[in-house]
Amino acid sequence: MPEELLASFEVKHLSVLDENGNVDDLLMPPLSETEIRRIYESMVLARTFDERALSLQREGRLGTYPPILGQEASQVGSALALSPADWVFPSFREMGVHLTLGYPVHQLFQYWAGDERGQIAPAKLNIFPFCVSVGTHIPHAVGAAMAARYLGDPTVAVAYFGDGATSKGDFHEGFNMAGVFRLPVVFICQNNQWAISIPLKEQTAAVTLAQKAIAYGFDGVRVDGNDVFAVYRATTEALAKARSGGGPTFIECLTYRMADHTTADDAARYRPPEEVAAWRARDPILRLERYMVKRGLWSEEYGQELKKRTTAVIDEAVRAMEAIPSPEVAEMFDHTCATLSPRQAGQLKEL
Amino acid sequence: MPEELLASFEVKHLSVLDENGNVDDLLMPPLSETEIRRIYESMVLARTFDERALSLQREGRLGTYPPILGQEASQVGSALALSPADWVFPSFREMGVHLTLGYPVHQLFQYWAGDERGQIAPAKLNIFPFCVSVGTHIPHAVGAAMAARYLGDPTVAVAYFGDGATSKGDFHEGFNMAGVFRLPVVFICQNNQWAISIPLKEQTAAVTLAQKAIAYGFDGVRVDGNDVFAVYRATTEALAKARSGGGPTFIECLTYRMADHTTADDAARYRPPEEVAAWRARDPILRLERYMVKRGLWSEEYGQELKKRTTAVIDEAVRAMEAIPSPEVAEMFDHTCATLSPRQAGQLKEL
Amino acid sequence: MAQLNMVQAINLALSQEMERDKRIVILGEDVGRDGGVFRVTEGLRERFGAGRLIDTPLSESALIGAAIGMAAYGLLPVAEIQFMGFIYPALDQLFTHAARLRARSRGRFTCPLVVRTPYGGGIKAPELHEESSEALFCHMPGIKVVVPSGPYTAKGLLLAALRDSNPVLFLEPTRLYRLIREEVPEDDYTIPLGRARLAREGQDVTVVAWGSMLERVIKAAAPYDAEVIDLLTLNPCDMETVLASVKKTGRAIIVHEAVKSAGFGAEIAATIAEEAILHLRAPVLRVTAPDVTMPMSKLLDSYLPTLEQIRKALDEVMTY
Amino acid sequence: MAQLNMVQAINLALSQEMERDKRIVILGEDVGRDGGVFRVTEGLRERFGAGRLIDTPLSESALIGAAIGMAAYGLLPVAEIQFMGFIYPALDQLFTHAARLRARSRGRFTCPLVVRTPYGGGIKAPELHEESSEALFCHMPGIKVVVPSGPYTAKGLLLAALRDSNPVLFLEPTRLYRLIREEVPEDDYTIPLGRARLAREGQDVTVVAWGSMLERVIKAAAPYDAEVIDLLTLNPCDMETVLASVKKTGRAIIVHEAVKSAGFGAEIAATIAEEAILHLRAPVLRVTAPDVTMPMSKLLDSYLPTLEQIRKALDEVMTY
Numbered sequence A, B: 001m002p003e004e005l006l007a008s009f010e011v012k013h014l015s016v017l018d019e020n021g022n023v024d025d026l027l028m029p030p031l032s033e034t035e036i037r038r039i040y041e042s043m044v045l046a047r048t049f050d051e052r053a054l055s056l057q058r059e060g061r062l063g064t065y066p067p068i069l070g071q072e073a074s075q076v077g078s079a080l081a082l083s084p085a086d087w088v089f090p091s092f093r094e095m096g097v098h099l100t101l102g103y104p105v106h107q108l109f110q111y112w113a114g115d116e117r118g119q120i121a122p123a124k125l126n127i128f129p130f131c132v133s134v135g136t137h138i139p140h141a142v143g144a145a146m147a148a149r150y151l152g153d154p155t156v157a158v159a160y161f162g163d164g165a166t167s168k169g170d171f172h173e174g175f176n177m178a179g180v181f182r183l184p185v186v187f188i189c190q191n192n193q194w195a196i197s198i199p200l201k202e203q204t205a206a207v208t209l210a211q212k213a214i215a216y217g218f219d220g221v222r223v224d225g226n227d228v229f230a231v232y233r234a235t236t237e238a239l240a241k242a243r244s245g246g247g248p249t250f251i252e253c254l255t256y257r258m259a260d261h262t263t264a265d266d267a268a269r270y271r272p273p274e275e276v277a278a279w280r281a282r283d284p285i286l287r288l289e290r291y292m293v294k295r296g297l298w299s300e301e302y303g304q305e306l307k308k309r310t311t312a313v314i315d316e317a318v319r320a321m322e323a324i325p326s327p328e329v330a331e332m333f334d335h336t337c338a339t340l341s342p343r344q345a346g347q348l349k350e351l
Numbered sequence C, D: 001m002a003q004l005n006m007v008q009a010i011n012l013a014l015s016q017e018m019e020r021d022k023r024i025v026i027l028g029e030d031v032g033r034d035g036g037v038f039r040v041t042e043g044l045r046e047r048f049g050a051g052r053l054i055d056t057p058l059s060e061s062a063l064i065g066a067a068i069g070m071a072a073y074g075l076l077p078v079a080e081i082q083f084m085g086f087i088y089p090a091l092d093q094l095f096t097h098a099a100r101l102r103a104r105s106r107g108r109f110t111c112p113l114v115v116r117t118p119y120g121g122g123i124k125a126p127e128l129h130e131e132s133s134e135a136l137f138c139h140m141p142g143i144k145v146v147v148p149s150g151p152y153t154a155k156g157l158l159l160a161a162l163r164d165s166n167p168v169l170f171l172e173p174t175r176l177y178r179l180i181r182e183e184v185p186e187d188d189y190t191i192p193l194g195r196a197r198l199a200r201e202g203q204d205v206t207v208v209a210w211g212s213m214l215e216r217v218i219k220a221a222a223p224y225d226a227e228v229i230d231l232l233t234l235n236p237c238d239m240e241t242v243l244a245s246v247k248k249t250g251r252a253i254i255v256h257e258a259v260k261s262a263g264f265g266a267e268i269a270a271t272i273a274e275e276a277i278l279h280l281r282a283p284v285l286r287v288t289a290p291d292v293t294m295p296m297s298k299l300l301d302s303y304l305p306t307l308e309q310i311r312k313a314l315d316e317v318m319t320y
Ligand SMILES: Cc1ncc(C[n+]2csc(CCOP(=O)(O)OP(=O)(O)O)c2C)c(N)n1
Pocket: A093, A132, A133, A134, A161, A162, A163, A164, A165, A166, A192, A194, A195, A196, A257, A261, D029, D058, D060, D082, D086
């Protein structure tokens, strides 16, 4: 009758590809050479997009922009594991997910230029609008999973968010509901260790974010978020589990925000340059490159050719974006409700 | 580099006094006979109050009322561990806490009769108003603990709430903040296993509530909530830890709501009578009585005498409550802000 | 046709529409096994199964948030908030997401969600159980706000809300739940959202009200030749009907339970001041709760607009 | 006296009052090490220590909730919400608790809390960064709502708010943060809450505005003999000043950034319709955003009231 052990829990860490480009063969997902190239090319596309977005912003052609530099493995690795019918609920820093899923590149630019038409996901993709209010989209994924289950669809709902989002009430309420109903949902946290100027240890006293899943009765795992194979593997497993009725999974991708929070931020004000430098060495793209070199999948020429190809894609997207005429003022009235109220109609007429 | 164990966690269960009235001597807190009697008498007072409140409600002399039947050990055991200067943040079902701390009995009746003057805690007690909006007072306790630390007070802030409250965003945000700042706060959940008609397993997929503390980097413990000594012991330890800078503790008291959710509820609609019967056998007062009998601290005469004494206290409180004139209509205007705005003054004049 | 109270009328609307449209699911705290704390969803779980009557954990924000996700996915969720006083934690979901999803995605996603909640005072309940904060939601473009005033309007408006492709906040005046019985057709009928109802015709003064105040206004106005407008939908508001009436009568009074300042009465008075000024023969009066914190039950009757206060306002505009 | 912009004026008020009163602590996301995303709290952590400039986790509800607990305990917390679009998750704490604590406890506990937040549009920021939902908070008895219109009023009002024993929502027009420089005294001065300011005297028409619209109104009104009222406090609102002016001019226009329906302009127009009807020579007009979801930056300038729209309203009432 004295103090008894009631329950015990473990949190695991998954990594497959180390910083020198070596993989753990037992854990390495079965990927063809073509697939590995596709992963690499998606990461390069994400980075090229990001670099261009930053330069467009500096030129005043985009508004405030949140860079994804350093998070490409987390985004690409997870997105590649998804099925086209899955529903994706992004935060505002997942352009790598969009790009990997084939979201029109110019629409991403369009959104960050301040035009909501960038959020019109193509019919074949179920990607929700960006969620700027941190963490508040997590319950939407839960609801989509409820709907999918209700309709008997094999769809999984996937929510992406950052470490800061784990402090929000909606994170908790959504996770708890997902646990209660054992829903087909996968929660992917890019723990980039900063929420603007707040470092992880001031965000939570928990030593990992993954352990937060214990509170909800489902699995949480920490993954090396700069290791695209580990992220891919963990996401693939979580999706399979979700599809087979095994309920939700929380995947914490430990990564790092290499750049400023947004173009309106100056990270040098609050974080040590040595920390940034240390993480630069763990660049997810370089790491994959090292592996590919060892496997003979990467060469200077290939690198050059890819760069050219990717730049062309981005150039074209910028052109496409800039060719779109600004929205008409009257469009403001279009989608507040399905139809205009008499008052709205009057206001439209007075424009 | 393969899948590594990152962290492991345990949740413990504490009980001291079993259903037959036997205690575990190693865990039994050092309590004098007088103190044990005081505990018992507080529990009887709580129950007598509760019974009277129910009958007053039936007679239309109180409004909707939430009974505490079965939860006396959790409330009295924890409240007795507090220091008078500690700040208490109750939900709406902690009348046993109020009574144990010496809150004027008639004011409790007054509150449940629909008169907010019942919430004017005596100067010597730092008891916040009842919190009807489930779980929303948890951050208040966190803030009070921050203030106490800032001012160098040895005060601990204690928040009480139910199992249902653990699903609320404010539970999460408050707990997380308490963990980050390692605050002197004790969270006491009376897990009475129901939130109106929602049983625990539909409230969360976690097997214990105590394990939710893992998400916040501090300790959680489950306690037999019908065991007043275990509750007292756990609370005493948590308070001492908080006062010595050890940070927050989450105590889950596993108990049972023996009665309806409130007088407006009919629990027979949604829960099996056998479940209620099974818990009746675990009545926290009977259990203590058995122990006291064994120690020669309880006799029929004592029981009778106490019943008379307690009834007199309650009778007197009812008289006192009913002697209070109804609030004047004008009092509505008194405390919205410190002073009346011109508009409010005008509205008052027009009454 | 049966004589039903409002609880029964709403229950009927829900069950008929659930029968008709399999996309409708109900979710909320205690809506399933318990049939709702006011028994509005009584019997529906037995009839439609636990998969369509979902008891949720105690989390208003996730409950509305999940309903948004369901709606976007293709269902027609009906979320119950147990009392309006507990909708505030979900206000972010309603304002940030439900109201804006269509516009933000330029129609790519919609949010055909109905949020039902008991609302208003006069039931002698604990704190936060008698709120009437409808004005907040009328300031959120993209959400419709509907308030029935009796069993008949409750059924017809709810059916219309369930078939609307926009999010609708459906406020059920708690005091009326069992107060009034009316003929409520078994048949399918809808009352269009955005249209007020002339509850009574009159020549001398227009009184605008909604929800449980309507009943009180009708009583108070008996001795007057008053035109009484039952707003039914607050957002979008049928100002055309209000203005036409005021232009006829030249006098206007608005009655609501909520506090005066920035209440929805202000919007109506302001619109009159903007569009019917030349027709006014008297000040536009508002009879409302005073601008104080809502008291507990001992004082609640004095807080809510009384028959006498409405009469006094009527006298004032008539003798102005 | 120095020429300061609004960021500097607010920073000065905070630092002077923190010096004077040790009970003041600031908490919020990024207010400490980063000095706030608009640098309003820059340098304060270095000066007053991390114990008084508390960087919180990303949790608006707990941040306001904790501030309520601190205030009740005896401190004077100043909580920063990073942008007004992120105050909605904390609305429950504000409305259910901050606004009501004093009344619910009959004065036993008070809540001397200041919530500061950048507010309003015109800065070309991402979604939810340009909200102006002040009307919601004006419908919450127990909370004061204050909006400075420049560096001078910002300092004086903030000092008054910090010394007020009630919760105050202090809305800082983001567009003005660095737009205007004014003489701001180093000295201690307060501008009493609840009093409007005559920004310009005039005879023909009264224009009421607040926050960043004031600057635009002053510009638009230049060719007219307009009296411009800078409301400064929305709740409680100085209707006496508004009514006195309207009684003099006979014409009234209200200008605000928020959407029209149930915006705070409605309260002012309604009060005029209630108390100054006989003096009106023209309809009471509101120049506001249209009743649509706030668009992103490409269309935001067309959404906010323009100089032309204000002029058009002035013309309309002058020629009515
Ligand atoms: C509810 C809410 N509060 C505050 C903000 C302002 N803000 C934008 S991003 C951010 C930090 C987010 O951190 P994290 O979740 O770790 O994501 P990251 O930016 O690192 O990708 C904050 C505080 C916001 N957008 N939403």
